[in-house]
Amino acid sequence: MANKSFKMTGKGSVAVHGGNEPDPRYAHLTPIYASSTFYFDSAQQGADRFAGKDKTQIYSRWGNPTHTVAEQKIAALEAHGLTNEKGEPLALKALLHASGQAAMTTLFMSNLSAGDIVLTHYSLYGGTEELLTKVLKENGIQTIITDLRDSALAEAAIKENPGIRLVHIETPANPTLQCIDLEMITTLAKKYKLLISVDNTFATPYLQQPFKYNVDFVFHSTTKFLNGHGTAIGGVLIGRDLEFMANKAWKWYALLGGNANPFDAYLLTQGIKTLELRMDRHCANAMKVAQYLEQHPQVEKVNYTGLTSHPDHATAMKQMSHPGGMLSFELKGGIAAGKKFIDRLQLCVRAVSLGTVDTLVSHPASMSHMSIPKAIREKYGITDGLIRMSVGIENIEDILFDLRQALEE
Template identity: 50%
Template sequence: MAHPFSFGTLCAQPSADPRTTRPHQLPIYATSSFAFEGLPEGMQVFSGDQPGYLYSRFGNPTIDAVAAKIAALESLNLAGKATAYLLSSGMAAISTLCLALLKPGEKILIPNNLYGGTNELFAKILTPMGYQAVIGNLREEAALRRQLQADPSIKMVYFETPANPTLSCIDLQMAADAARQAGAYAVVDNTFATPYLQQPFLYGAHFVVHSTTKYLNGHGNSTSGAIVGLDEALMKEKVFPALKLIGTNCSPWDAWLLENGMKTLELRMERHCSNAMQIARWLEGQPEVAKVHYPGLESHEDHQLAKKQMCAFGGVVSFELKGGAAAGQRFVSGLQLCSLAPTMGDVDTLVMHPASMSHLRVPPEQRRAAGITDGMIRLSIGIESPQDLIADLKNGLGRVAKGRRI
């Protein structure tokens, strides 16, 4: 039977969906928009009277399915459920949340040891727009409460725990309680721990953000971020409109890659943590190492706190070399197995020199005050054989020792 349409029309029209059974794996809905059966359906979906999809910036089945999984993981042990949105990156998650919740003139209270990119966002983008970030002591309850009480314009308390790259920890319960009582939002970056190791909502946090590029994905093949909140109305009425109108949404492809990565999250985190503990203990005995930062070590100042609010201690180990910046540069040049890369959370081991990479644009005095010394090295421990990793680290330390003898 002859087809009623011409060649060009057939090319341009969407192909018919031949599916008769449900797919086993989540499909990628690679479409910018969604078609309606007729105008009445379109009107009902646009008005919100009927659930449905309109345009992928407003929502997409692939993206929403993955966001729902992250929300379920973060609220697994809670009576209520969380709501999550996927965004184009972790930085998109942080900036969108701040713009959604805060008004110009309101302040964000932060510790002095945030990830360098977050520091830059607050200092160079949000502060000129009127959203001032102020540094405070989030580790001591009395100091935190005094600062919140003295400045009612502080409407958000934002922090990482463990912090990047010092791995210092903040008491989630204490900080969240202080923020709530002051009428401020408590926002926790849970990228390093993931919901497998730590669930900030159990301790009273209002919002959790992730760079899902890191451990949740785990394979270094996509970029995305997440905002998770317990107040569904607040998420839908404030956070979602900001995401939709600023256009910081995730792509279906990146969401699908994230979905595949999360399938092995528990298994990967167990190996990351096991390897990291073994390597941290080994580094403590090396003569070229001045100090090792890992919450799993009894020598870490926040070891007991980490034990209280984490079920294991993560896959990142930082350490300080005795020779400063020169030693750090010699160390990374002596590695063969570990890759020099400005990210973390992948299945293979990654190394970074924060003073010349992630925190290069942070003022040196602020960086050093935060404990990020010129000789600090951050290791994102992968799932390789720990013996192979230690052998490679020996090569790097050998290069440091040789340089000190010259």
């Protein structure tokens, strides 16, 4: 067990040791506390816990020691090397949820009320899009979508809509890999005293730390790269306002009932320990795949921020240590070509989701974004021939061979 006073210099060490708590029975790994409730030694101890001194030892919907380790580990990764306005190490609070959608719901419901407006951008994850435009809409919360890569358009939207309360972005975005300048959009949001939240799922804190730019909240679907093995669903909301996170956000989290479970939290904690190793391989493979696809005659366009051809290449290189393990590409033959390609794959796995050690390939138009009308999809760059690819850690020669044979005439 690493001493808490030991200053870890790299994120790989933080991924392994960050957030860990000493176990009273000296277990090397964080135990799975498979208990719905926790007993009290005395009435006073029970009163203290209910007063908020330790909500993780009352009832597992409110918190659980296994959850706490995962929460602290993720917060430590997001805060690593960053300082607050006083020059002190940045302190963050995380809340682990049963899914990314649950964490997103806590984010929105704890910060927004009927009459408020969310400002966001094109090309969002389909579940986020529906949550904003359907569920929140029915609760009196509106959503305005514009191109937040353009500071003039973003500021115009803010000026024209005084009800905007929160700016929510994905960067890189799903599935077009659009990138928004975190420094620019956060400066703009703070100018108008707006909250700003960032979906950091694609990048992970290993490649990008949005809190560096003074954002208020960071969100992850922990199902993806943080877990890394496709073994557990999960989501996390991290905030810099510790009082808000411990009180109002926690209250919504507890009352909505979107808490994680100890077994999934355990799997997440173990997955995070290899984050650095996995991401390095994901990134190296993705770059080679993108370069191969960009030269292929059947490929119209490749969306990968590591390529200078991507319109947001400069933005990605400014705020990310590497473009990442995700890419998408558009086949010239439209939906027929997309389905043919998917069907011919032999190594790559036909599946939604992303961030697992194996390469996952999906067709957004017929899968994750099928509920979004075609005209809107295409406006966002999600065409019928678009293929999304989560590049795994297999040998690159095998990945490229599978792509080559699947793209044969």
